[in-house]
Amino acid sequence: MLVNKAYKFRIYPTKKQETLIAKTIGCSRFVFNHFLGHWNDSYKETGKGLTYNSCSAELTKLKKELVWLNEVDSIALQSSLKNLADSYSRFFKKQNNAPRFKSKKNRVQSYTTKETNGNIAVVGTKMKLPKLGLVRFAKSREVHGRVLNATVRRTPSGKYFVSILAEVDVLPLEKAESSIGIDLGITDFAIFSDGSKIDNNKFTTKMEKKLKREQRKPSRRALHAKQNGINLLDAKNYQKQKRKVARLHERVLNQREDILNKLSTEIIKNHDLICIETLNTKGMLRNRILAKSISDVSWSAFVTKLEYKATWYGKTIMKVSNWFPSSQICSDCGHQDGKKPLEIREWTCPFCHEHHDRDLNASKNILAEGLRTLALA
Structure with missing residues (x-):
């Protein structure tokens, strides 16, 4: 291809x-x-x-x-x-x-x-x-x-x-005879239906304190240059600090890009069918409390990488509707419980009494829904 x-x-x-x-x-x-x-x-x-x-x-x-x-x-x-x-x-x-x-x-x-x-x-x-x-x-x-x-x-x-x-x-990869469901989160970046989890590295959060400190310096140096009648393009200390801040942002970007590339490639190599939930990222970013965390995890970039690599190597991506109640359905018996607040991370099915990790249960339901949708296609 x-x-x-x-x-x-x-x-x-x-x-x-x-x-x-x-x-x-x-x-x-x-x-x-x-x-x-x-x-x-x-x-x-x-x-x-x-x-x-x-x-x-x-x-x-x-x-x-x-x-x-x-x-x-x-x-x-x-x-x-x-x-x-x-x-x-x-x-x-x-x-x-x-x-x-x-x-x-x-x-x-x-x-x-x-x-x-x-x-x-x-x-x-x-x-x-x-x-x-x-x-x-x-x-x-x-x-x-x-x-x-x-x-x-x-x-x-x-x-x-x-x-x-x-x-x-590009030649298609050999069939792995494996399917997986992925639930994307903030506490854990990705939760797989096989029980494994990928930590959220929170690169921006870890660098936030240093970034705030270094970003204050260009403002002070710009003010000092203005008071002395120096053009910012000629203000060496200002330009030097501006480049330093840019290097910090680049380090965060490179770290995130490296993790996303390695993870997406590993998933594509090891699975023929990848089921993932459709995310309304723009809508989620309107939540001022979670906006910074959502931007830091880069869900959209991760899904984009999965999609083009799946196309290259002959794998299949199944997107499950974002309206699918993956967190409300018991992955064991299929009973649908009510909507739960985000702070509830574990729950017990009132019908079969199976205890669930919220995200792991969601990833299993996403896989089941993806397989069902594929069978109907």
Whole structure:
């Protein structure tokens, strides 16, 4: 099965390459914003937007007027236009909100370029990229398949990464002859129908005290710079502390991403059918008491990883309705008890007198409902 797979590596550009990356990011942002303005004006005047082809022709003329646009990768500028056209296409299909102007203050700055005539390739310990040439990178694994494009990113902490998108032929995994139900929670991240549990690592909560302390410093340093008439871009202490805070956020993000990737891969390898409850995460986040904890566990990201890996490796994901009363039904006799407050973690069935762990019982019911739904499909 041919799938698009991304390979992410950290790169270590020279000062000259860093300057060129910054110029390419800036030019891509300028092109996006320039044509977004024209697109909005055209829509207001005529009720119709522009097209990618008309913008592409206009870009050729614009590059003759603004010669500095020729200093950077031309395909990156075209990709910026393509992204704008795709954003509007999804907007009119009501798949997302209208595209907005990009800011140089966004947390992550990036540009995308396409592979043509071998301009993106791995050469020993270096990565060959358009205009940049050979860039030193941390080669953690081999890149397989046909390279499609590359996205160069600069993070708030000042690190640089490249994501190589390749078309890879993925083979289905061997059948494990096993099914599992998963109940996602906050105290325990995942509770499986076989009785095992995965702890919630609470990465953000563990780092919260340090983050609060370090996030106060940029505010004080910004005030000090303002009182002395120093621009924040030139305030070295402010910029230094800003990067330090960004590194703390990145550490939390990387820890969470690592756990989710390893756990989702292990589940896909060991089970053919994975039954999981459909979660209304947006609705849950309206609960101010639980919002921070729900954001920290990243249920949506975990389910997304399970879904695409199941597609790649020939496994099945069955989603059970979020209205299914998984916590109210006795997994032994099927008796449905009343709705219980969240603080009740254990209960005894009044019909068969079986004592249940609330989450374990829910995961067993999710598995049973998933198998029933699959049989009816």
